[in-house]
Amino acid sequence: MIETIPFLSLSRQNESIRASLDQAYRRVMDSGWFILGSELEAFEHEFAVYSEVKHCVGVGNGLDALHFLLLAYGIGKGDEVIVPSNTFIATWLAVSQSGAIPVPVEPNIESYNIDPRLIEAAITSRTRCIMPVHLYGQPADMDAINAIAKKYNLIVIEDAAQSQGALYKNKKTGSLGDASGTSFYPGKNLGALGDGGAILTNDDAVADKVKKFRNYGSSMKYHHESLGFNSRLDEMQAAFLRIKLQVLDEWNNARSNIAKKYTNLLKSSKLVTPSISDSAQSAWHLYVIRSLNRDKLKDYLAQHKISTVIHYPIPPHLQNYYQEFNKYHLPIAEKLAKEVLSLPLFYSMNEAEIERVAKTILDIES
Known part of the structure; x- marks a missing residue:
């Protein structure tokens, strides 16, 4: 199973x-x-x-x-x-x-x-x-x-x-x-x-x-x-x-290695993978990809028992509390909300899991 x-x-x-x-x-x-x-x-x-x-x-x-x-x-x-x-x-x-x-x-x-x-x-x-x-x-x-x-x-x-x-x-x-x-x-x-x-x-x-x-x-x-x-x-x-502060750098390094593996494994896909500035070293809180078929991809991964999260499906200016901001034209934020998908990423994630996530994505996005 x-x-x-x-x-x-x-x-x-x-x-x-x-x-x-x-x-x-x-x-x-x-x-x-x-x-x-x-x-x-x-x-x-x-x-x-x-x-x-x-x-x-x-x-x-x-x-x-x-x-x-x-x-x-x-x-x-x-x-x-x-x-x-x-x-x-x-x-x-x-x-x-x-x-x-x-x-x-x-x-x-x-x-x-x-x-x-x-x-x-x-x-x-x-x-x-x-x-x-x-x-x-x-x-x-x-x-x-x-x-x-x-x-x-x-x-x-x-x-x-x-x-x-x-x-x-x-x-x-x-x-x-x-x-x-x-x-x-x-x-x-x-x-x-x-x-x-x-x-x-x-x-x-x-x-x-x-x-x-x-x-x-x-x-x-x-x-x-x-x-x-x-x-x-x-x-x-x-x-x-x-206690956790003592291992934060170790855990962040592990996250960075997972992110690099994802990027390498997904380079032949249709996805947009993260782009990191030369002046920055990301903490890799999330590994966020973009897909024009995001919802279909998310459902496909769920069917194959791979959990993902959308960060964030509704931009702040379109939330009910901020109705007075609904008039704002913010096309980039709205585009990202329709395309972004965060992949599994955590300390102790193993090679087999990383490869399985990437392979499953490639089955539908290559």
């Missing part, structure tokens, strides 16, 4: 570090301290060092990380934030939660990231920030984005939720703008065993504000100095993330 190839197997990934995860669990349980303790403090230090920034502040999830950063920079009602048209909706929602207006800019059709050549045309007197996303693990063109931001005196907040460990010109994503927000959702390259997120920055004031936002607007118990939320990365998840 043919076994199903999962899109992602967290159980197989975690099995390789199970003993260390068990020890982390016991350490936190025995400590009796579960919120804002030594594990979080240690993880924040370790992830800041890894990400080449001064501060890491753990929060409840990636959406809160982006939202809190916008608030920390005073971005709100009446302001505009430039966002990619091709991204997960959390990027847009963070802007809307702050009271600002997301202004979509189309992606480069090759990288799928926001196209810097189109950003200036979207800037108005109300623009305060550019929020690039390092989509699927590939860094956006940050030199070009930062140059535009400097010209117009704009803040740059990276959405680095999919790019932990990725490099842009030998610098870590998350360290390339004024600040960044990331997610530790279980399926991320650096994923917790629950939800979680963090902000990264070199700005002392921004880090201090986010620390207050996450904890009821307080830096001292029962003393509330600012608008506050309840959004804290807990001790258990911080302990698990400390």
